[in-house]
Amino acid sequence: MAIWFRHLLTDGLALHQPALKESPFVLVMPVKNRVIITASCLLAERQGAFAGMAVADARAAVPELLAIDDTPGKATKLLRLLGLWCIRYTPTVAVDLPDGLILDISGCTHLWGGERGYLKEIVLKLRNAGFDARAAIGDTPGAAWAVSRFSLSRPIIEPGEHIRALSGLPPAALRLDAEVLEKLKKLGFRTIGSFLQMPASVLRRRFGKDLLIRLDQAMGRVDEVLEPLVPPIAYVERLPCLEPIKTAPGIGIAIEKLLSALCLRLQAEGKGLRKAVLKCIRVDGRTVQAGITTNRGSHSVSHLSKLFELQIAKIEPALGIELFILEAPKVEDMDTLQEQLWAVDKGLADTALAELLDRVSGKVGAAAIQRFLPAEHYWPERSVKVAVSLTEEPAAAWPVQMRPIRLLAAPEAIEVMALVPDNPPKTFIYKGKRHVIAKADGPERIGREWWHDGGEHRDYYVVEDSDGQRYWVFRSGHYDGIDVQWYLHGYFA
Amino acid sequence: MVSTRKNIVSELQQKILQWEGYKPPVTGARSLVGLGPLEAAFPNGVFPVAAVHELVCNSAEQAAASGGLVTGVLSALLGQGGICVWIGRARRLFAPALTFFGIEPHKVIFISLSKDKDALWVMEEALKCPGLTAVVCEVQELDFKQSRRLQLAVEQSRVTGFVLRNAKDKLGSTACAARWQVKSLPSAGLNGLPGLGFLRWHVELLKVRNGQPGSWSLEWNEGRFVPVEQLIVVEERQAG
Numbered sequence: 202m203a204i205w206f207r208h209l210l211t212d213g214l215a216l217h218q219p220a221l222k223e224s225p226f227v228l229v230m231p232v233k234n235r236v237i238i239t240a241s242c243l244l245a246e247r248q249g250a251f252a253g254m255a256v257a258d259a260r261a262a263v264p265e266l267l268a269i270d271d272t273p274g275k276a277t278k279l280l281r282l283l284g285l286w287c288i289r290y291t292p293t294v295a296v297d298l299p300d301g302l303i304l305d306i307s308g309c310t311h312l313w314g315g316e317r318g319y320l321k322e323i324v325l326k327l328r329n330a331g332f333d334a335r336a337a338i339g340d341t342p343g344a345a346w347a348v349s350r351f352s353l354s355r356p357i358i359e360p361g362e363h364i365r366a367l368s369g370l371p372p373a374a375l376r377l378d379a380e381v382l383e384k385l386k387k388l389g390f391r392t393i394g395s396f397l398q399m400p401a402s403v404l405r406r407r408f409g410k411d412l413l414i415r416l417d418q419a420m421g422r423v424d425e426v427l428e429p430l431v432p433p434i435a436y437v438e439r440l441p442c443l444e445p446i447k448t449a450p451g452i453g454i455a456i457e458k459l460l461s462a463l464c465l466r467l468q469a470e471g472k473g474l475r476k477a478v479l480k481c482i483r484v485d486g487r488t489v490q491a492g493i494t495t496n497r498g499s500h501s502v503s504h505l506s507k508l509f510e511l512q513i514a515k516i517e518p519a520l521g522i523e524l525f526i527l528e529a530p531k532v533e534d535m536d537t538l539q540e541q542l543w544a545v546d547k548g549l550a551d552t553a554l555a556e557l558l559d560r561v562s563g564k565v566g567a568a569a570i571q572r573f574l575p576a577e578h579y580w581p582e583r584s585v586k587v588a589v590s591l592t593e594e595p596a597a598a599w600p601v602q603m604r605p606i607r608l609l610a611a612p613e614a615i616e617v618m619a620l621v622p623d624n625p626p627k628t629f630i631y632k633g634k635r636h637v638i639a640k641a642d643g644p645e646r647i648g649r650e651w652w653h654d655g656g657e658h659r660d661y662y663v664v665e666d667s668d669g670q671r672y673w674v675f676r677s678g679h680y681d682g683i684d685v686q687w688y689l690h691g692y693f694a
Numbered sequence: 695m696v697s698t699r700k701n702i703v704s705e706l707q708q709k710i711l712q713w714e715g716y717k718p719p720v721t722g723a724r725s726l727v728g729l730g731p732l733e734a735a736f737p738n739g740v741f742p743v744a745a746v747h748e749l750v751c752n753s754a755e756q757a758a759a760s761g762g763l764v765t766g767v768l769s770a771l772l773g774q775g776g777i778c779v780w781i782g783r784a785r786r787l788f789a790p791a792l793t794f795f796g797i798e799p800h801k802v803i804f805i806s807l808s809k810d811k812d813a814l815w816v817m818e819e820a821l822k823c824p825g826l827t828a829v830v831c832e833v834q835e836l837d838f839k840q841s842r843r844l845q846l847a848v849e850q851s852r853v854t855g856f857v858l859r860n861a862k863d864k865l866g867s868t869a870c871a872a873r874w875q876v877k878s879l880p881s882a883g884l885n886g887l888p889g890l891g892f893l894r895w896h897v898e899l900l901k902v903r904n905g906q907p908g909s910w911s912l913e914w915n916e917g918r919f920v921p922v923e924q925l926i927v928v929e930e931r932q933a934g
Binding site: 553556560571572573575581585588595599603604605610639663665667668671691 | 755806
């Protein structure tokens with residue numbers, strides 16, 4: 202089905218500014234020192250102001266003509282909104298620039314009592330909303346497009362009636378370029394029927410490939426691919442409600458129902474859910490969303506509903522929710538393990554652990570959860586890296602050197618007294634407290650990784666003060682007697 | 695008559711202990727965590743695994759010492775094959791240090807949170823998860839209600855919980871099975887060799903539910919805890 206909005210831009214503007222409905226107005230845009238009309242409303246068109254004219258010329262015909270600046274991209278925006286509105290009639294809606302929509306309505310019309318009722322419903326609704334819409338239904342998008350624009354009498358093409366319906370229409374109904382149309386006009390082809398029977402090779406030579414493609418598309422000999430406005434999602438469950446849902450337990454029950462239906466399907470296909478989005482369409486027409494992600498594919502209703510439970514608080518029902526849609530944009534293949542009767546395997550592969558981490562990441566964010574793997578760097582700050590997945594194993598062995606259990610985020614400067622330059626310190630002052638050092642191990646020299654950054658190497662000492670508290674301190678660079686800085690970098694157990 | 699009454703009382707105590715989640719020791723079972731004489735302080739003489747332990751830390755040094763003790767206990771617990779969750783503030787624990795205590799750091803899942811409320815929520819959820827062996831949580835404060843929730847969670851799942859908390863002027867009572875305080879002690883020299891010896895701590899059990907509080911000195915010696923006897927004697931002499 203093709204829908205044509207004859208005055209898309211002006212109708213859209215008149216909806217926002219009802220005062221404009223009464224007077225003829227046009228949208229204008231400056232082109233090469235002239236102000237050209239890009240769109241004109243019905244009233245203006247009746248009085249002789251058409252798109253493509255200069256405003257000055259149009260003013261001669263319609264003295265009270267109102268000119269409003271056009272904003273480019275407005276048509277796309279409007280068509281998108283209209284297309285989204287049309288999704289209630291069919292899931293596949295494509296925007297057809299500059300002023301139309303194409304709907305794939307296969308299998309949808311019986312819900313409105315046949316094609317006639319379907320067409321009437323949409324066109325009436327659009328007209329009541331203030332859009333001057335025309336629509337046509339055909340077996341191919343091309344035919345429907347042609348009939349919606351150029352045939353006033355019969356908007357529905359019965360199956361197999363393409364040729365008869367199209368042959369009386371002008372060549373412009375085939376969505377052709379102006380250049381080709383001009384050629385056709387010069388040669389006297391005033392209707393499609395006049396060249397429909399001509400051999401393809403002749404048409405190609407004279408008018409190019411485009412004409413043949415358009416002709417084939419209209420006749421259904423070549424498939425035309427529609428680019429749907431909302432990409433279809435394979436796993437979707439819908440739950441319409443008789444009464445608007447307002448309470449948290451109500452939403453919980455709805456989620457439970459949707460999940461059990463979805464999980465049944467996932468289970469049958471051996472898939473696990475990785476990401477799910479719950480869309481709640483409210484009575485006031487707005488949509489609120491809540492999403493969850495999991496660390497491993499899951500089709501366990503109890504687990505997934507627990508994840509959603511954390512999100513319920515974020516859903517604002519306002520006056521009530523009338524439709525719940527649960528989508529699973531990301532699923533993955535899953536080994537269909539038999540449900541374990543007893544848990545023997547306590548480890549990272551444990552399902553309960555993955556479920557726990559899902560809940561935690563749902564509440565506080567996935568960034569908070571980290572596992573560390575050894576990185577092959579001696580430089581302490583770089584010696585660990587964050588594992589990307591729950592099951593990633595270390596590629597290298599963990600270092601064997603003694604490391605402090607608590608490492609400061611950044612080394613903190615301390616004042617140090619050492620007997621001999623290369624000796625461990627005798628005392629150090631940190632945060633105003635003096636520590637007398639009884640025992641010390643070191644130095645352990647860790648060189649700067651010059652390919653990462655420049656600077657001094659560090660000489661680390663493990664020191665123990667008279668109270669038995671153990672610290673990791675280092676001297677930055679060689680001792681040269683002038684400017685030696687010591688730092689505290691960590692605490693040992 | 696007296697002996698029967700004693701029997702009744704001890705039987706009742708045993709029952710109460712069972713209801714509270716302490717299992718009577720299986721005869722011949724070996725100590726799980728290897729804390730040596732310290733374990734005698736706990737009811738039945740067994741370190742309670744399905745319980746929440748609370749460690750009080752006064753300073754960063756004490757926090758490090760407590761972390762060391764907990765890691766030592768964890769290494770024994772995880773030795774049976776398990777996963778540990780460490781909930782802390784924005785990455786303060788340095789993972790490579792765990793190798794010293796016999797834990798593979800990649801078997802520990804770190805969750806860094808800045809709010810106590812979140813940390814305790816995560817801790818409670820983690821304690822409910824029977825797939826884990828132990829959960830460690832660093833928080834500022836812990837009140838009775840929060841600790842009660844944690845304790846109830848572990849009684850179901852039998853996961854061991856450790857809470858490292860900051861000390862306040864006045865510590866309120868909590869539902870934790872034990873309250874510990876760990877301080878570093880100077881290490882003993884190794885036969886006159888220079889440098890540091892084995893890590894040594896003064897471990898104090900401030901409170902033990904159904905047990906006997908006390909204080910001990912422990913040393914981390916080649917992958918296990920070793921009680922330090924003579925040091926206690928020295929201290930007592932000083933005190934006397």
